[in-house]
Amino acid sequence: MAGSTRVEALRSEAEALRERANAAYREQNISSAEALYSEALDKLRQAAPPLPKRKSATTAAGTTGGKAGSKTMPPAASQASPSGSATEGTTNGAGAPPAPGAVSASETDATASDAAAAGDTDDNDDAASTASSVSETHMPSDDESVPPPVAIADAVNEHTGNGSLGELVNGHTDQTEDAEATAAAAALSKVSVKEVQSAMAVLLSNRALMRLRLEQYGAAETDATEAIGWDPRYVKAYYRRASASFALGHYRPALKDLKLVTRLVPTDKDAAAKLKECSRRAKEAAFSAAIDSTAPPTQPLSETFDFKDLVVEQSYDGPKLGADGVVDEAFLSSLLVRFRSQKPLAARYAAQIVLAARRLLVALPNIVTLRVDGSQPKVTVCGDTHGQYYDLLHIFELNGLPSATNPYLFNGDFVDRGSFSVEVIMTLLAYKVACPESMHLTRGNHETLSMNSVYGFQGEVKAKYNDTLFKLFSECFRAMPLAYVLDGTAVESGRRALVLHGGLFSKDGVTLADLQALNRDREPDSGLMAEMLWSDPQKEDGWGPSKRGIGVSFGPDVTSRFLDANDLALVVRSHEMKEEGYEVEANGRLITIFSAPNYCDVQGNKGAFITFKSEMVPEFTQFSAVPHPNVRPMAYARDAAMMGLL
Known part of the structure; x- marks a missing residue:
């Protein structure tokens, strides 16, 4: 096949995939869309001219490439892998964990229904609009005879005197930033x-949108940066x-x-x-950092607040x-019925339960050992x-209510996304208080201030109660253990399993003793604690x-070395939606369990839970979503909507 004919064939295949x-x-099949965009990118990369190397390894987003402590780490963030997947995310040392975004009625990235209603079928633009005028600002190519792709650093360098846009982006004053954004916009024209x-x-920006929806923020950031390299005037990529x-x-x-976006589309x-x-958030973060560095530690509200x-x-x-x-059985029964009918528990009793639960949790070690043997079968x-x-109530219907003889271990991410988060966490804490x-x-990665402030829990608590209750919840989250060891070794052939929310670590040699020594009464912005809550396995x-831009991806060999070194047989983690509700990997030594069926009312996945008996052989139960009142997910997540993360 002649070269030009092959290029046209590849471009046609890529367009069909797009x-x-x-x-x-x-x-709303986001995972499938992300996979199809990746396949389209693989085709189009074969037809595209090479993207020149940037003059600076610093990306325009100002992120840094951190190594995960291994000889097998990938190349730098400013490079794209041949398959088009992200090859480096933002290191967890660069800031606090995700503080997700928000969308208004005219959000920058419309929902699928909004896009369909608007007739968004432009084959030369993104899958979904990016709001009002930004959605119509693709500025397609106007010169077929130009040289190969112009990197954004080159375009800005000529007009600002800076070495790269990365340097431009690292200015320190609003006045300087405003002037440089104006200069950059003029250069891009x-x-x-x-x-x-x-x-x-377009393909890279579309895939970035899918990865935002999948909470793969590091990969989305990398895709958007590469998109800018291919077309420096593509406004949606900056957004x-x-x-x-x-x-x-x-x-x-x-x-x-x-x-820069507002200069390009004023x-x-x-x-x-x-x-x-975003400016408000930046100023708040800077102020908070300044206060934290100078003010003496304050006594937690939980230790001074009087629920009376x-x-x-x-x-x-x-x-x-x-x-x-x-909290007795009659109270619990009445509570479940009241929450089912969408009626609130009085704030006084809610605070009373949260405070009592925190007292129990703070007394526990980072890693709690739970025996699974004859006495606890x-x-x-x-x-x-x-x-x-x-769906939580459905779990109880399928498996029985929590009790001393029917104990549950809920592995983090009780809140956010779904709009009945208050009811979920209050129910779990009430059972904890009634019978520890x-x-x-x-603790999961969503039991954090940064996630709660964007993905709905903070807004929900303020809507149903007040800011005081939210602060009490936050302090309760910080008291939660980081992991459990399920120990079945009291019986012959019994095994031990580690249960934690996210995953393993960016280096070998981490021990359970290391994890026990961590200070967990904080936000998990870096180090082993962040990796426990944020990491994911890879094949x-x-x-x-x-x-995700925080934590690390770890392979089956990493899992095996960690388990062998710590006399463990199995890792059980959550953190990722799975179509069947669970997945077994790493030669049977790693299990992901996910108990939110039809996640966010659109994913169509099953939920699942695991029953472990003394032999520590996992028994899986799958279940489907049940109807719920007509309150959409993320109903309280204003910031996530505003920033196009829904």
């Missing part, structure tokens, strides 16, 4: 690109990179990109609103607690529940970058 990906996105380069930018940076809590880099009110919100100060209205007809705070392990209260042996809880041996 159309299929667009359709999958409109049907003179850049021309070829049609195939424009197509590469999506800003969304990824915002989700990672990297507000200054996000601010730089949004300033009439876009939506982009201006996002810039204002909260008044119970005379009209309240729900379950009540006495001053002793005893089984334990049920559940994964993410994410505010899906009616019946309910065991580990390949060794280590790789985290698609």
Whole structure:
């Protein structure tokens, strides 16, 4: 086949895949859409001219490439792998864990239904609009005879005197940033690109959008940066990179990109609103950092707050607690019924339970050992529940209510996403207080301030209660253990399993003693604690970058070495949606369990839980989603909507 004919064939195949990906996105099948965009990119890369190396390894997002402590780590962040997948994410030392974003009615990335209603079928643009004028600002190539792709660093260098946009982005004052954003916008107006380069930018930006929806912020940031390299004038790529940076809590880099977007599309009110919100977050983060570095530590609110100060209205007809705070079977039964009917527990009793639960949790070690033997013949392990209260009740219907003889271990991510997060966490904490042996809880990456402030829990608590209750919840989350060891060795052929939310570590040699020594009363922004809550497994041996932008990807060999060194047989983790509700990897030594069926009302996945008996052989139970009241997921997540993360 002649070279030109082959190129046209590849481009046609890529376009067909892109159309299929667009359709999958409109049907809210995000995982399939991401895979199809990746396949389309593989085709188009073979037809595209090579992308020149950048003058600086610093990306425009201002992120750094951290190594995961292994000889098998991938190349630097500014390079793209041949397959088009992200090869380096933002290291967890660059800032706090994801502080996800938000969307208004005119959000930058419309939902699939919004896109369909708007008739978004433009084959020369993204799968979904990026709001008002930004959605119509693709600026397609206007010169088929231009040289190979122009890297953004080259375009900006000529007009600002800086070595790269990475250097431009690292300015320290708002005035300097404003001037440089204006200069960069002027420079970009003179850049021309070829049609195939424009197509590469669109595909990469589309895949970045899918990865934002999948919470793969590091991979989304990398895709958007490469898209800018192919087409420096493609506005959506800057916006999506800003969304990824915002989700990672990297507000200054996000601010730089949004300033450039508003210069390129000055009439876009939506982009201006996002810039204002990001600026507010950046200033708050800087102020908080300054306070933390100078102010003496303060006593937790949980240790000074008196729940008796909260008044119970005379009209309240729900379950009540006495001053002793005893949670009995009658209270629990009434609580489940009240929550099912969408009625709140009085704030006084909610605070009473949260405070009592925190006292129990703070007394536990980082790694709790739970014996599974003759005296305790089984334990049920559940994964993410994410505010899906009616599915939580379904688990209890299938497997029985929690009790000393029917204990549960819920493995993090109780809140956010689903809009009944208050009901989920209050139910779990109430059982913990009623019978500590019946309910065991580990902290997930969504039991953090940065995630709660964006993905709905903070907004939900403030809507149903107040900011004081949210602070009490946050302090309770910080008290939660980081992992459990299920120990079945009291019986012959018994084994030990480690249960933690995210995954393993960026280096060999980590021991359970190392984990026990961590200070868990903090936000998990770096180090072993962040990796426990954020890491994911990969199919390949060794280590790789985290698609999430924090933590690390670890291979089956890493899993085996860690387990062997710590006299463990199995790792059980959650953190990732699985189509069947669970997945077994690493030669049977690693299990992912996920207990939120039809995640966010669109994924169509099953949920599952595991029953372990004394032999520690996993028994899986799958289940489907049940109906819930007509309250959409993320109903309280204003910031996530605003930043296009929904």
